[in-house]
Structure formats: structure tokens, C-alpha cells
Amino acid sequence: MIRLLLRVLGHEYAKPVRRTVALMTTTAIAEGLACALLVPVLRALFGGDPAAAWPWLIAFGGAVAAYAVLRFRSDLAGFRSGTTLLRGMYHRLGDHLARLPIGWYDAKRVGEVSVTAGPGVLQAMGVIAHLLSPFISACVTPLTIVAVMLAADWRLGLAALAAVPIVAVIQVWTGRSMAAADAESAARGHEATGRVIEFLQAQPVLRAGGRTTERFRLLDDSLREVQRAGRRSTLAALPGVVGLTLAVQMAFTGLLVLGALLALGGDIGAAEVLAILVLAARCADPLLSLSDIGGKLRGARAELGRLDEVLRTEPLPEPHTPLQPRGHALEFDSVVFRHGDRTVADGLSLSVPEGQRLAVVGPSGGGKSTLLQLLARFYDVDSGAVRVGGVDVRSISTEALMARIAIVFQRVYLFDGTIEENVRLGRPHATEAEVREAATAARLDEVIERLPGGWSAKVGEGGALLSGGERQRVSIARALLKDAPIVLLDEVTSALDPANEMAVHEGIERLMAGRTVVLVAHRLRTVRRADRVVFLDRGRIVEAGTHEDLLHAGGRYADFWELTTAAP
Incomplete structure (x- = not known):
């Protein structure tokens, strides 16, 4: 004993x-x-x-x-x-x-x-x-x-x-x-x-x-x-x-x-x-x-x-001699990743040049969110490599990797504290002016003005006292405050009403400006301004190109676009 x-x-x-x-x-x-x-x-x-x-x-x-x-x-x-x-x-x-x-x-x-x-x-x-x-x-x-x-x-x-x-x-x-x-x-x-x-x-x-x-x-x-x-x-x-x-x-x-x-x-x-x-x-x-x-x-x-x-469960191993990424370009090199008995990424290869935006679309279960999780090293690949700035993420320390990445998920979790405390998670030692600036850019200031208590308003466990759109604005303000050079966005507007969607889109545009972005979306209108679009299905890239090129090609992406735009 x-x-x-x-x-x-x-x-x-x-x-x-x-x-x-x-x-x-x-x-x-x-x-x-x-x-x-x-x-x-x-x-x-x-x-x-x-x-x-x-x-x-x-x-x-x-x-x-x-x-x-x-x-x-x-x-x-x-x-x-x-x-x-x-x-x-x-x-x-x-x-x-x-x-x-x-x-x-x-x-x-x-x-x-x-x-x-x-x-x-x-x-x-x-x-x-x-x-x-x-x-x-x-x-x-x-x-x-x-x-x-x-x-x-x-x-x-x-x-x-x-x-x-x-x-x-x-x-x-x-x-x-x-x-x-x-x-x-x-x-x-x-x-x-x-x-x-x-x-x-x-x-x-x-x-x-x-x-x-x-x-x-x-x-x-x-x-x-x-x-x-x-x-x-x-x-x-x-x-x-x-x-x-x-x-x-x-x-x-x-x-x-x-x-x-x-x-x-x-x-x-x-x-x-x-x-x-x-x-x-x-x-x-x-x-x-x-x-x-x-x-x-x-x-x-x-x-x-x-x-x-x-x-005794082994965590993801930290590199003995961490390497520093050279820039903020992203690359998937023949990536194979299995989750249980299912192959989520099957020989996947793609790259995102520094400062460009990649939109990932495709049917549910196709492996879109997994790409973001592999970039953030929530998992390690079974074979191949995921690189940030030309360096395998397994050779970058967790602290250095996460300092370069800001993530906005579809489901936002807020801790049971004040709005300000949740925003400051992006950068705890930020000045008050920087926090207010990030909130304004995410249009979170509109939410704060109508809440009793303002910045000191409690959000409840998981953010239960805020609506989905309000929680998403807090998440975007948090990412803006972090000011990371790489931004990962996962279905951030798929469950929002039109008013909140418009506000969140404005915050996202501020967040993406000048950064390397990987954007996962079901609502294809959000991918029009991407530099490149890939259509992912069953862990493989079916089509890749610009939005206009893929529409003119008349393939899976064009069918998907027509289906989603025709939906009421």
C-alpha cells in the first residue's frame, strides 16, 4: 500500500x-x-x-x-x-x-x-x-x-x-x-x-x-x-x-x-x-x-x-531538443490517422502558405475537424507528418506550438467566471486597453453593455447564462487577444441566428486578417474569400482549388454548393 x-x-x-x-x-x-x-x-x-x-x-x-x-x-x-x-x-x-x-x-x-x-x-x-x-x-x-x-x-x-x-x-x-x-x-x-x-x-x-x-x-x-x-x-x-x-x-x-x-x-x-x-x-x-x-x-x-x-497513461511525448518553426506555413505530408477502427485521414497531403486561408468543406464525418486537431497536436498521426513553419509538430514544444495557434471551436466552453476572466484566457497579462480592444473587434462590447454587471457579469458554468452567439463572441475576443499568427476555425457560425452570424463574421474577418488560417465550414458562403478550398471526404482530398475554379469544374464541391445554397 x-x-x-x-x-x-x-x-x-x-x-x-x-x-x-x-x-x-x-x-x-x-x-x-x-x-x-x-x-x-x-x-x-x-x-x-x-x-x-x-x-x-x-x-x-x-x-x-x-x-x-x-x-x-x-x-x-x-x-x-x-x-x-x-x-x-x-x-x-x-x-x-x-x-x-x-x-x-x-x-x-x-x-x-x-x-x-x-x-x-x-x-x-x-x-x-x-x-x-x-x-x-x-x-x-x-x-x-x-x-x-x-x-x-x-x-x-x-x-x-x-x-x-x-x-x-x-x-x-x-x-x-x-x-x-x-x-x-x-x-x-x-x-x-x-x-x-x-x-x-x-x-x-x-x-x-x-x-x-x-x-x-x-x-x-x-x-x-x-x-x-x-x-x-x-x-x-x-x-x-x-x-x-x-x-x-x-x-x-x-x-x-x-x-x-x-x-x-x-x-x-x-x-x-x-x-x-x-x-x-x-x-x-x-x-x-x-x-x-x-x-x-x-x-x-x-x-x-x-x-x-x-x-501511467503515456501523454504525447515532448521533444528532447525542441525546434522553432521557421514562419507560419502549414503542411500535411502523407498523413494517415486512425481513430479506433476508423481511418480518419488516409494519405492526406496539402499545404497552406504563410498568410493564406484554406477552407475545408465536405460531408459530416469526412475528417474536417480532425485536420485542425492534428495541427494543434491534440493527436499524433499514425504515419506521415504535420508541419508548422517547416517543422514537424512533434518536434515543437507544446508551449511553443500553442503560442502560435488560436482556435475557435463550434462549441464554445466558458468557465464559470466573469466575461473578462474568460476573455483574458487568451493572454492573461494583457492590459485593460488590449482586452477592451479585442472585445470591440469581436463586437462583444454590444453584449457587455446590455448585461447587468458589464465586464463583471458571470457567464455561468459552461457559459450557460449567455446565448450561443454571445459565447462565440467571447471565444473570438479571446482569440483576438491572443494574437497568434495561425488561426483554426471550426464551424463557428453553423448554429447561429442571422444577427449573431453577421456579428461573428465581422469578428472572424478581424481575426483572420494577415494570418495563416484553416477554416472548416458547412455554410459555404463563408469560404468564398478563402485562397484555396479543399473538399474532404472519408479522410481524402477529393477536390482542391479556388472557389470559382471548383464551381466551374462541376464536381463534388459544385454539387455541395448547389445543395447548401438551395436550402432555405
Whole structure:
């Protein structure tokens, strides 16, 4: 468990974690030794001179006080380590998730990542703060007391020691038998979380279909599976809980019988038997708690395993010796890219000279948006090369590449903050005048004027308090503020009303001026001013040329143009 924890966290946390474990172990030993002083205390109290118990009582009080100080320090160290590890884990997980390929984030992982990054991290990092101390105490304190029993009377000590392997075997067996049930419970929980998210996202569809009063079958089925998995997990844990309880009770009963026989035979005094039974009773509580602690540790270990799996997922490799692009021309050289079983780009080659505009059109699913994602290195190609400024994007550092590219997507995501905070994502250290200038160029100032709060108006989670056109203006203002030499536009006006489309077009024209542009569009009127147009279908370039040349050729592009312009 500790090795897995350190692997997940990174070895820079090894020393503080080991110090905390050592302090907790010392505290558990001190607890056992403090309990050991009960033997001479009881021997004196039940002997011929009860007053002789005073020195032992004072020593016992001092030992308890020392144990209390150690316990306070170990618990405090555990909490401090836990909060430090939690902060470090969130930073490490966040940095790693930001470096993973976009293709890794499929629909299945929405629920998994949300659970792992939320309660999963809290549960895993809570091991140090909440679970490690009681677990060490439940293991080390009874062993210390058994060692004291061996010193007091070897026969009773051996009888107590015989219970140790039995308890260990039961714990190991319980852990192994629970592994499958725990894994199933976790999987069902992640699936249910994904279904809850799906249910919330599907509200517009459900309400449009008049289905709001009906049960959402997929979510209901998922929740029933969670219930069944929880029931199976509880039933699987019962044999271990019952077995541990019986083993502890049988060990105590055996010590009681053996102690009584030895006392009746005159081989040991009644006070010694009573003291050892008190010590044995003191062992019972932490041993019985192992069932509960073990279950929580298994859950934490499972979460650590999932975190480890995420952190061991390889991000896109960074170049050892990054190269600087020479200019801002773009090139696809015999690019082949597969997404799952589907070939999205099949031997694709094209180039965009610096300062020119390329429009990419074609049917849905033809691979248009993938071109933009390959340029931004959201994925790596399977073969061929994507070049920016004559340099393969795999040889450019991520920071240098993204500094040269501004992207405006069809679906704009805004963070739950103010409009100004969302615009400043383009260039956080821009001056107020530069932010206002970018907003004016994107015609975002019109939106700000009518919003209560103006620049300080909250946009809501995902920009829910703004319309689609307003969100798009924020996105364009953000790209304008970034002032990157390469602009990638992905269907930015396909879902806008005419008024917003006109405003957004004005902002886009400002954004594209003097820059290298790749524009993906369904509304072909937006590609008329492109220097070159390519028609993409099934990952291959079917036609390429200027807008007028392709219309005169009467091929796929001309048919597509006629179809879209004829649509109302």
C-alpha cells in the first residue's frame, strides 16, 4: 500500500510519509508498553502490600501521558501529511490530465475521471490522515502486548501468539475474496455516475420529447446494478467479519481457560492471570476493528490503483531538443490517422502558405475537424507528418506550438467566471486597453453593455447564462487577444441566428486578417474569400482549388454548393 501510494504521489513525498509511518509505529508500540505496566500494577494491588503499587501507578500514568503526546503528534503529522499529499495529488493529476491526448477522453471516461478526481482522490489520500494510524495501531499494539505476555508467562504468551497467524490468514483471505466484489462495486459506481451526467445533459431532449415524467431506463438500470453490487459486496464481507470475530473470541477464551488451569495448579498467581486477561481484552478491540479498517483500506487501494493507471497513461511525448518553426506555413505530408477502427485521414497531403486561408468543406464525418486537431497536436498521426513553419509538430514544444495557434471551436466552453476572466484566457497579462480592444473587434462590447454587471457579469458554468452567439463572441475576443499568427476555425457560425452570424463574421474577418488560417465550414458562403478550398471526404482530398475554379469544374464541391445554397 505504501509503495503504491508513493508511486502515485512521486518519490519527493517518500521521506515525509516514512517519517509519519515511523512516528505512528512508535506511538503504537508506546501504547502496548503502557498497557504492559498493568501487569506489575495488578500484581502489587492483589499482593500482600497494595501500597507497593504506587510507583507502578506513577510509571503507568507517565507512560500514558507520553503515549498521549505521541498520539497527538502522530495524528497531527498524519493530518498534515494527508493535506500535503492531497494538494500534491491534485496538482499532479491535473497536470497529467492536461497532457493526455484528447482521444483518451472518450465518453466512458467522463464518469470515471469525475469520480477518480473527486471522491476517489479524497479517499486515496485519506489513507495517511484517517486510516494508517488505526491500522498500524491495530497491528503493532497487539503484537507489542503479545511480546509482553511472553515476558510475563511464556505459556500464556505462546497461546496468544498462536492467534496471530490465524488473524493474518483471515485478513488475507477476506481481502482476496473481496477483490472481485470491490472491483464490481467501483465499476458500477463509475457507470452510474456517467449515467447521471448523461441524464442531466439529456434534459433538453427528454423534455422536448415529453419524457420528463417517465423513468430514465438507462439510469434506473445502472442504479439497480449499483444496489446489487453493494449487496454482493456486503455478503462477500460477512464470512471474513464473522471469522475474525470468532478467532478473537476463541483466542481470548483459550487464554482464559489456560490461565485458570495454571492458576488452579499453582503455576501462576491470580493477579498475573488477571493482568494478562486485561491485556488480552485490550488486544481484542483493535483486532476486531481490522475488518472495518481493512475494507476502507481495500477501497482506498482500489482508488490508488485507478489513479496509478491514469498517471501511467503515456501523454504525447515532448521533444528532447525542441525546434522553432521557421514562419507560419502549414503542411500535411502523407498523413494517415486512425481513430479506433476508423481511418480518419488516409494519405492526406496539402499545404497552406504563410498568410493564406484554406477552407475545408465536405460531408459530416469526412475528417474536417480532425485536420485542425492534428495541427494543434491534440493527436499524433499514425504515419506521415504535420508541419508548422517547416517543422514537424512533434518536434515543437507544446508551449511553443500553442503560442502560435488560436482556435475557435463550434462549441464554445466558458468557465464559470466573469466575461473578462474568460476573455483574458487568451493572454492573461494583457492590459485593460488590449482586452477592451479585442472585445470591440469581436463586437462583444454590444453584449457587455446590455448585461447587468458589464465586464463583471458571470457567464455561468459552461457559459450557460449567455446565448450561443454571445459565447462565440467571447471565444473570438479571446482569440483576438491572443494574437497568434495561425488561426483554426471550426464551424463557428453553423448554429447561429442571422444577427449573431453577421456579428461573428465581422469578428472572424478581424481575426483572420494577415494570418495563416484553416477554416472548416458547412455554410459555404463563408469560404468564398478563402485562397484555396479543399473538399474532404472519408479522410481524402477529393477536390482542391479556388472557389470559382471548383464551381466551374462541376464536381463534388459544385454539387455541395448547389445543395447548401438551395436550402432555405
